Amino acid sequence: xxxxxxxxxxxxxxxxxxxxxxxxxxxxxxxxxxxxxxxxxxxxxxxxxxxxxxxxxxxxxxxxxxxxxxxxxxxxxxxxxxxxxxxxxxxxxxxxxxxxxxxxxxxxxxxxxxxxxxxxxxxxxxxxxxxxxxxxxxxxxxxxxxxxxxxxxxxxxxxxxxxxxxxxxxxxxxxxxxxxxxxxxxxxxxxxxxxxxxxxxxxxxxxxxxxxxxxxxxxxxxxxxxxxxxxxxxxxxxxxxxxxxxxxxxxxxxxxxxxxxxxxxxxxxxxxxxxxxxxxxxxxxxxxxxxxxxxxxxxxxxxxxxxxxxxxxxxxxxxxxxxxxxxxxxxxxxxxxxxxxxxxxxxxxxxxxxxxxxxxxxxxxxxxxxxxxxxxxxxxxxxxxxxxxxxxxxxxxxxxxxxxxxxxxxxxxxxxxxxxxxxxxxxxxxxxxxxxxxxxxxxxxxxxxxxxxxxxxxxxxxxxxxxxxxxxxxxxxxxxxxxxxxxxxxxxxxxxxxxxxxxxxxxxxxxxxxxxxxxxxxxxxxxxxxxxxxxxxxxxxxxxxxxxxxxxxxxxxxxxxxxxxxxxxxxxxxxxxxxxxxxxxxxxxxxxxxxxxxxxxxxxxxxxxxxxxxxxxxxxxxxxxxxxxxxxxxxxxxxxxxxxxxxxxxxxxxxxxxxxxxxxxxxxxxxxxxxxxxxxxxxxxxxxxxxxxxxxxxxxxxxxxxxxxxxxxxxxxxxxxxxxxxxxxxxxxxxxxxxxxxxxxxxxxxxxxxxxxxxxxxxxxxxxxxxxxxxxx
Numbered sequence: 001x002x003x004x005x006x007x008x009x010x011x012x013x014x015x016x017x018x019x020x021x022x023x024x025x026x027x028x029x030x031x032x033x034x035x036x037x038x039x040x041x042x043x044x045x046x047x048x049x050x051x052x053x054x055x056x057x058x059x060x061x062x063x064x065x066x067x068x069x070x071x072x073x074x075x076x077x078x079x080x081x082x083x084x085x086x087x088x089x090x091x092x093x094x095x096x097x098x099x100x101x102x103x104x105x106x107x108x109x110x111x112x113x114x115x116x117x118x119x120x121x122x123x124x125x126x127x128x129x130x131x132x133x134x135x136x137x138x139x140x141x142x143x144x145x146x147x148x149x150x151x152x153x154x155x156x157x158x159x160x161x162x163x164x165x166x167x168x169x170x171x172x173x174x175x176x177x178x179x180x181x182x183x184x185x186x187x188x189x190x191x192x193x194x195x196x197x198x199x200x201x202x203x204x205x206x207x208x209x210x211x212x213x214x215x216x217x218x219x220x221x222x223x224x225x226x227x228x229x230x231x232x233x234x235x236x237x238x239x240x241x242x243x244x245x246x247x248x249x250x251x252x253x254x255x256x257x258x259x260x261x262x263x264x265x266x267x268x269x270x271x272x273x274x275x276x277x278x279x280x281x282x283x284x285x286x287x288x289x290x291x292x293x294x295x296x297x298x299x300x301x302x303x304x305x306x307x308x309x310x311x312x313x314x315x316x317x318x319x320x321x322x323x324x325x326x327x328x329x330x331x332x333x334x335x336x337x338x339x340x341x342x343x344x345x346x347x348x349x350x351x352x353x354x355x356x357x358x359x360x361x362x363x364x365x366x367x368x369x370x371x372x373x374x375x376x377x378x379x380x381x382x383x384x385x386x387x388x389x390x391x392x393x394x395x396x397x398x399x400x401x402x403x404x405x406x407x408x409x410x411x412x413x414x415x416x417x418x419x420x421x422x423x424x425x426x427x428x429x430x431x432x433x434x435x436x437x438x439x440x441x442x443x444x445x446x447x448x449x450x451x452x453x454x455x456x457x458x459x460x461x462x463x464x465x466x467x468x469x470x471x472x473x474x475x476x477x478x479x480x481x482x483x484x485x486x487x488x489x490x491x492x493x494x495x496x497x498x499x500x501x502x503x504x505x506x507x508x509x510x511x512x513x514x515x516x517x518x519x520x521x522x523x524x525x526x527x528x529x530x531x532x533x534x535x536x537x538x539x540x541x542x543x544x545x546x547x548x549x550x551x552x553x554x555x556x557x558x559x560x561x562x563x564x565x566x567x568x569x570x571x572x573x574x575x576x577x578x579x580x581x582x583x584x585x586x587x588x589x590x591x592x593x594x595x596x597x598x599x600x601x602x603x604x605x606x607x608x609x610x611x612x613x614x615x616x617x618x619x620x621x622x623x624x625x626x627x628x629x630x631x632x633x634x635x636x637x638x639x640x641x642x643x644x645x646x647x648x649x650x651x652x653x654x655x656x657x658x659x660x661x662x663x664x665x666x667x668x669x670x671x672x673x674x675x676x677x678x679x680x681x682x683x684x685x686x687x688x689x690x691x692x693x694x695x696x697x698x699x700x701x702x703x704x705x706x707x708x709x710x711x712x713x714x715x716x717x718x719x720x721x722x723x724x725x726x727x728x729x730x731x732x733x734x735x736x737x738x739x740x741x742x743x744x745x746x747x748x749x750x751x752x753x754x755x756x757x758x759x760x761x762x763x764x765x766x767x768x769x770x771x772x773x774x775x776x777x
Contacts, residue, residue, distance in 0.1 A: 137194030147183025188247030213476030493596035620646030628663030
């Protein structure tokens with residue numbers, strides 16, 4: 001006879017199947033046991049059975065449901081994986097907007113926040129704060145109806161996100177049904193999906209093995225995984241989850257963040273065991289300082305601390321602005337720095353032949369969770385200005401915790417043995433002549449062998465394939481170098497000549513990956529004129545000017561036939577840039593590329609947004625600088641969105657700048673904007689401006705239907721052409737409806753994800769952490 005659930009708990013072993021038990025009864029028992037063991041593993045961090053025993057339970061359930069398909073239910077643990085790929089993502093509206101949280105960067109700013117809170121609440125108020133680690137992941141909203149997971153949606157622009165339920169169901173840490181006999185009628189659970197650094201390393205090793213570009217960080221990997229169309233692929237990556245807030249709440253009343261976390265745990269939702277209830281702002285500051293030094297002890301990335309007023313009634317009094325709650329702040333850590341010595345310098349070659357000095361560190365240093373052995377040093381003028389020498393001791397920092405760079409030379413540590421950096425007279429890649437090139441305000445050294453240098457060609461191929469250009473997935477630097485070295489590509493348009501049987505012979509390519517690359521190249525033919533122009537690597541014509549050219553001419557052929565005077569009249573050009581465009585299309589390489597594009601059927605006509613729509617955008621004609629890391633999109637996509645709105649993205653702040661968009665880990669551009677009095681935009685404000693001029697406009701008010709008016713629901717259409725955003729829907733059933741946050745908040749030291757049901761069950765988890773002390777220590 002099968003062992004009962006209680007006996008399994010007592011013995012620490014899974015129940016064994018009965019020889020002739022009722023299938024429905026056995027299936028129900030297996031589901032209870034699997035859900036219970038997932039709870040013990042992910043919430044309590046005290047597993048009672050081994051991975052092998054867990055996989056055996058899952059395999060038995062899958063087999064029984066295969067034999068009795070009439071007994072399969074959507075919330076069965078077996079249904080986490082196995083759905084068919086989807087064709088796209090439907091849009092869903094958050095019942096309560098996922099607002100941003102204002103950032104702070106110093107203890108003084110935190111004390112000012114505390115003073116404002118106490119002033120608003122009055123001198124008699126007893127104020128406590130919940131401090132939570134701010135995990136560097138992807139914000140997620142989970143709608144549970146009568147305890148059952150109905151919809152999982154990304155944050156999106158805070159109002160409308162993408163339905164990613166098919167992939168979220170593969171996350172074993174997220175319960176498909178809440179562990180309670182009395183679930184709330186409906187609740188939006190807010191939290192963060194993330195991956196560990198170990199999982200990032202595992203997947204990047206596989207990316208490299210397949211000749212694909214590795215992911216920059218775990219956040220990008222998580223975001224990309226959530227947006228996969230095939231849940232079978234998502235299930236192969238170990239995503240984890242921690243709940244930190246609630247949006248819409250019906251059918252339950254809670255009084256504080258502390259109580260919310262307790263209830264979440266009871267329901268089977270993992271929460272952050274490192275969260276701490278603080279009774280003074282000085283305790284909050286001490287917590288922030290503690291984790292600023294301890295953050296690398298965690299198996300995942302965090303980039304700050306989120307501080308919230310604990311009492312929900314006090315939150316109601318404090319309220320929110322149009323973009324952020326007044327009862328919460330995010331404290332952002334400073335960028336990590338390390339010190340090492342420049343042991344040597346080598347030179348990389350760019351797509352226009354520019355030589356970039358690369359410092360090689362001796363010894364390599366650990367920085368932001370990775371080993372850094374090299375960093376770019378910009379150009380010759382920068383090296384001269386900083387007086388950088390081989391043998392110097394330097395300070396290294398990761399910009400946005402991604403790109404390592406030398407930020408300071410410690411001249412006081414010089415011994416006299418340091419040597420000047422000597423620039424090569426021949427290209428280190430092709431042996432061609434190197435020339436000095438002055439631009440008036442700066443200078444650099446370049447390889448003059450533009451047509452034949454393989455390094456320049458490989459870089460131009462990478463630029464051509466970039467996601468914001470022709471968007472050829474899988475064509476990164478390593479693949480481009482192989483194509484050039486094998487003689488398969490001598491110009492970017494030779495990509496359209498490639499055949500599968502040629503690609504499959506390259507290193508780390510198999511039949512499927514070769515087919516995928518050929519299909520991605522074929523799909524790139526429909527990107528439109530602006531993206532094609534930007535992809536061609538015409539000197540001094542970047543994405544912004546490519547948009548202007550595409551708006552001024554109907555086709556690439558018309559641009560190629562235009563005179564310098566006609567080109568010079570295009571906004572942002574002038575005689576000098578016009579001459580560069582003319583030189584490109586007059587060159588043998590330019591003429592060949594134009595002919596090839598026509599031969600291979602690449603679309604060379606405009607696909608620009610209507611001029612009237614561009615002019616109506618709040619960003620039209622505005623100069624916008626972006627600093628830090630955005631959650632909804634990467635830097636290149638954000639700049640492309642500014643251009644599409646008729647604005648002008650810039651890389652530097654000046655008095656001509658109209659807005660500075662501030663993301664996570666902002667750099668010195670934020671400080672300069674404050675100094676010059678230039679308006680700062682949060683990411684949410686930036687997204688609203690983009691939406692206001694997108695031609696799609698704001699989201700409509702919910703239509704009457706059998707659905708609850710605040711339910712996460714599909715938008716058909718997602719947004720309407722004009723008009724202001726409606727006021728956020730609120731539920732009066734609980735003060736939790738004021739819990740509006742889109743911040744990235746923290747998981748704790750956590751086990752990797754337990755194996756999900758796949759066609760061939762396998763264990764994916766690692767050893768769980770030791771039990772943590774009390775949640776609110």
